[in-house]
Amino acid sequence: MLFEQSHLQVTEGSAYVAGGVNSGYRTGSKPHPLVFDSAHGCELIDVDGNKYIDYVLAMGPMILGHSPKEVIDAAKKQLDISILVAGQTVIEYEAAKLLTQMVPSAQKVRFASSGSEAVQVAFRVARAATNRWKIIKFEGHYHGWFDNVLVSVSPDVSLAGDALNPNVLPGTQGQEMSENIVVLPWNNVEVLEEQLKSGKIAGIIMEPIMFNTSGVLPSPGYLERVRELATKYGTVLIFDEVITGFRVSDGGAQKVLGVTPDLTILGKALANGFAVAAIVGNEELMNFISTGKVMHAGTYNSQSVSMAATLATLKILKSQVPYEAIDDSGGYLMKELSKEFASSGIEHELVGYPGVFNVRFDSKGPTEYRSALKANRERYANFAFALLQKGVRILPRGTWFLSSVHSTPDLDKTLSAVRDVLKSGI
Ligand SMILES: Cc1ncc(COP(=O)(O)O)c(C=O)c1O
Structure with missing residues (x-):
């Protein structure tokens, strides 16, 4: 070749x-x-x-x-109607409604243009809702390329320190490191609870199945325990289902594994190749976005052609x-x-x-x-x-x-x- x-x-x-x-x-x-x-x-x-x-x-x-013919036809048809209107279209409401029927944690939806951005909104909501600043992420998990979370994604273990209390390592030169990100080993309830006891943790973000480094399933009972601990300590639980959403099932890993987070990040298979992501979550948290207390914006959010493709994709997946x-x-x-x-x-x-x-x-x-x-x-x-x-x-x-x-x-x-x-x- x-x-x-x-x-x-x-x-x-x-x-x-x-x-x-x-x-x-x-x-x-x-x-x-x-x-x-x-x-x-x-x-x-x-x-x-x-x-x-x-x-x-x-x-x-x-x-x-x-x-896929249906998705392409929907996008082509929409091209003749509108491309981008800086306003709403009926199709984005229809697509959001479908999401609320498919994804267990989705009572309300906000569309974004990439998973990385949607993660940032989730952090804002978690902080606004708890009046705390720190976010826990896990070694090896990836949540986009922005400064505050591109840490310890594929760290060199010789630099990463104690396995139970890992160093927070940058993913790139030029990165502004935040004191508000805590890195922990995944699948370990004890170290998580220790951190939560500090009362300073706004949110926990994780891939519910770790696919960005190898493929690692949550240990039996782990997600359930994390759910209990997040509730007990008043911390927002965020599942990043950019990979697992629509691939593990039409309702993501959360539907199959039976654990419902407070907020979920969706992307990738959501729109079969169009630049669409979403943050979805329970009514109470999503109201921070609804009321404008938490700012979320984007010129290209809910672009009409992408929304037509999203709606077509979701209808097919839901079938x-x-x-x-x-x-x-x-x-x-x-x-x-x-x-x-x-x-x-x-x-x-x-x-x-x-x-x-x-x-x-x-x-x-x-x-x-x-x-x-x-x-x-x-x-x-x-x-x-x-x-x-x-x-x-x-x-x-x-x-x-x-x-x-x-x-x-x-x-x-x-x-x-x-x-x-x-x-x-x-
Ligand atoms: C789990 C996870 N979260 C977030 C992202 C970032 O999404 P995007 O590339 O759309 O910004 C990715 C991308 O691969 C991902 O795998």
Whole structure:
């Protein structure tokens, strides 16, 4: 497989676009950031004409595949009606109403344009509601790229200090570090309660399933206990479901795991590729936004075309039809991948759900960031690159996203590529 044109384009493009990419997370891709020509169904085609079965799905959003007719038709129709009006449209109310029917914690909704922004609103609401300043986040969890929360996402353990009282480490140069963020190990109730006892914690934010570093499920009873503790100590519980929302189920991880946070951040699969995110939550907290006590704004919030796409996506997701397809295809893929790794003698663990799961080599049962790092991540990244060269695109960090249009032949081609790669050794 040749990447010549891609290499040429990204090199030439770097003269105009910083680093040749428009998101820092695209920088490190092997062999270099790829340049794509088109995306349809679950297939990507790059400028060299290489075809890939895609399990990256734009980092998660494309749950209905790259070209779902209903979503495209809704967006095209809206283009002829309005693009952006700095006012309201009926479709945004309809989309919000659907969200309140789908996501357990959603009594009210505010749309935003990215997950990172919506997280910031949640922090404001938590602080306004509690009159406290500190936010707890967990090592290895990602909640967007803004200064106050891009900390200890993938910290170097040699710098991260005590596992039970981690140092708060910056994610980038030029970052303003806040004294108001506390980093804790996940899945540990005792250290959490110790912090909450201080009476200074406004909010706790977490991915209810940690997918940004490896794939780690909450330990049995952990989320329930966190819920109890947040209520007991008057702290706002925020689930960041930007990845898990609409992938673990139509109501997110909270619906499946049976724990309802006070506020939830949604994004990615919410709009199948359009720039839409949301903060949703209980009436009392969302009233801080309703009344304007907490400011939340944005020129592009609820842009009409994006809202049309959101509404179309939500209607399809609510019908459950995509989940039936994904349960079959993702379930099959998880089972068969596991068999392939086992028959090649690779110690591995698959964690997650048919719509989003994580594959890890040589490490079983981590419960938090540091134990998850024990996996052989380099070997996995080599596997991912070898697979790319066989026409299957997966994330080197281990996450696989399924769409409702990955067909049995796509899955079988994928498994055959996996077999080839494992046979040739990684
Ligand atoms: C869990 C989680 N929260 C927040 C974000 C930030 O969302 P966005 O990239 O839309 O700003 C991401 C992005 O990957 C995410 O995975």
